[in-house]
Amino acid sequence: MSKMLQKIAIIASLVTVMGGTLTFVMTWRNLGFGDDFMMSWLSTFAxxxxxxxxxxxxISYLVHRLVDGTLPNVSKLKQDLVFGLIMALIMESIMAVVTTINLHGWLAIEAFIKQWGVTFLAALPMGIVFSMLMSLVIKRRLTAYLVKA
Incomplete structure (x- = not known):
């Protein structure tokens, strides 16, 4: 397998595991496990x-710049923790919007906000764990591999 295909495969597997898991939880929280769960989850994931x-x-680039610019005297570990938390909040927010619209359509604003909140909070703990793993462990190793390969 060529180096480029290896890089694509690594990124695709990360997206599949993290995105698939988070959308699975969001879809389950919205619909439960019913007859249409699998198709709803797959369409939400896509x-x-x-x-x-x-x-x-x-978004990652902008958040990284924001964290570096506002916390220049903070250790790299603490910067990475802040980066991970901000990324989790942003990415979960976007995924919750997409999930809510996909599963429920365009709701009245009050109903949308309520359903979005339920969706967001359902996956946020897992999203924070994924984001921390990405920012503290995987990102460094992945960057080293992608630069080296």
Whole structure:
């Protein structure tokens, strides 16, 4: 397998595991396990990937710049923790919007906010864990591998 295909496979597997797990939890919290769960989850996962993939890198870059600029005298570990928390909040927010719209359509604003909140809070703990793993462990190793490979 070529180096480029290896890089793509690694990124795709991370997106699949994290995005698939988070959208699974969000879909389950919204619908429960019913007859249409699998199709609803797959469509939500696909939409979330399509929405987040193009903007995830830009958001990550901007949050990284924000954290570095506002916390220049803070240790790298603490900066990474803050970065991970902010990224979890932003990415979960986006995924919750996409999930809510996909599963419930365009609701009245009050109903939308309520359903979005339920969706957001359902996956937030797992999103924070994933984000911390990414910012503290995986990101460093992945960067080293991608630069080296």
């Amino acid at each position: 939409l979330c990937v399509l929405c987040i993939a193009p903007i995830g890198g830009v």
